[in-house]
Amino acid sequence: MKKNDINQLEDSFAKFVMLLSSLHSKELSTKIMDAILTIDGILDKYGIEKTAIAFNGGKDSTLLLHLFRICVTKKFGPDTQINAFFIRSNDEFTDLIPFVHKMASIYKLNLKELPGQMQHSLAQYKEQQPHIVAALMGTRSTDPIGKYMRSKIQWSDKGWPQFLRVCPLFDWSYCDVWKAIRGLSIPYCNLYDKGYSSLGECSKTTKNPALIIEGSEHRYKPASSLNDGNLERANRDQA
Structure with missing residues (x-):
C-alpha cells in the first residue's frame, strides 16, 4: 500500500479498536466484529496449535490475516507464531510472491x-501438519468455491482432506472488503493499485476494463474504486 509503511505496522488491539471506532459505517463495524468473534470462537475451541490460515496475498486473505493476527495477539501475545499455508501455482504474478513473503515476516507466520x-496441496499440508483442524479462509459467498458452501463454517467436502473450513468474511461484499482494508490501514499487494480487481493465474488475469480511466488506454483506477462488486472478476478467465 503506497501510503503505508508496513514496517511500522502495529497489531495492537487498542489501535484496532480506535480505528474501528473511526469508521463511518455501523454495518461494516458490525461485520468486522462478527468476524473477530468467529475467529475468537475457533481459537477458544481449537487453540493456536490446531488452527491455520490459508494466505495467498489476495485482498480477502490479507484482510483476514490482519483480523486473525489481532485476535492471536490479544489472546496469546504479539510474538506468537501463526500456522499458515500458501497454495502456490506455477503461474503466479511476480509481484505477489515477495508480498506474501514480506507479510509472512511482518505477521509472524509459520508459512x-x-x-x-x-x-493435492491440501493433502500434502494435512500430511505435514496432521494436528491442524481448523483452516481460516478468505472465501466469500460470491466466490466460485463459496457459492457451493452452505455456511461460513463447515467441514471439507467428501473426498477432500478433512479441515474445518472457517470463512469469517463469508457474508461480506467486495466493497465491504475494500472499505475495511482502507479504513483499518491494512497493507495490500500493489497489483490492486494497477487495475487488477481480482488475482488469479497470471496468464488468465488481465486488468479490469471497468477500472480504466476515461480517455486513457493504459491508465487504471485502483481496485478499491470499483463500486459494482459484480464486476470484481471481470478481469478473470471464467473458463
Whole structure:
C-alpha cells in the first residue's frame, strides 16, 4: 500500500479498536466484529496449535490475516507464531510472491508453501501438519468455491482432506472488503493499485476494463474504486 509503511505496522488491539471506532459505517463495524468473534470462537475451541490460515496475498486473505493476527495477539501475545499455508501455482504474478513473503515476516507466520493443484496441496499440508483442524479462509459467498458452501463454517467436502473450513468474511461484499482494508490501514499487494480487481493465474488475469480511466488506454483506477462488486472478476478467465 503506497501510503503505508508496513514496517511500522502495529497489531495492537487498542489501535484496532480506535480505528474501528473511526469508521463511518455501523454495518461494516458490525461485520468486522462478527468476524473477530468467529475467529475468537475457533481459537477458544481449537487453540493456536490446531488452527491455520490459508494466505495467498489476495485482498480477502490479507484482510483476514490482519483480523486473525489481532485476535492471536490479544489472546496469546504479539510474538506468537501463526500456522499458515500458501497454495502456490506455477503461474503466479511476480509481484505477489515477495508480498506474501514480506507479510509472512511482518505477521509472524509459520508459512508452508505448497506447489500445485489445491486438493493435492491440501493433502500434502494435512500430511505435514496432521494436528491442524481448523483452516481460516478468505472465501466469500460470491466466490466460485463459496457459492457451493452452505455456511461460513463447515467441514471439507467428501473426498477432500478433512479441515474445518472457517470463512469469517463469508457474508461480506467486495466493497465491504475494500472499505475495511482502507479504513483499518491494512497493507495490500500493489497489483490492486494497477487495475487488477481480482488475482488469479497470471496468464488468465488481465486488468479490469471497468477500472480504466476515461480517455486513457493504459491508465487504471485502483481496485478499491470499483463500486459494482459484480464486476470484481471481470478481469478473470471464467473458463
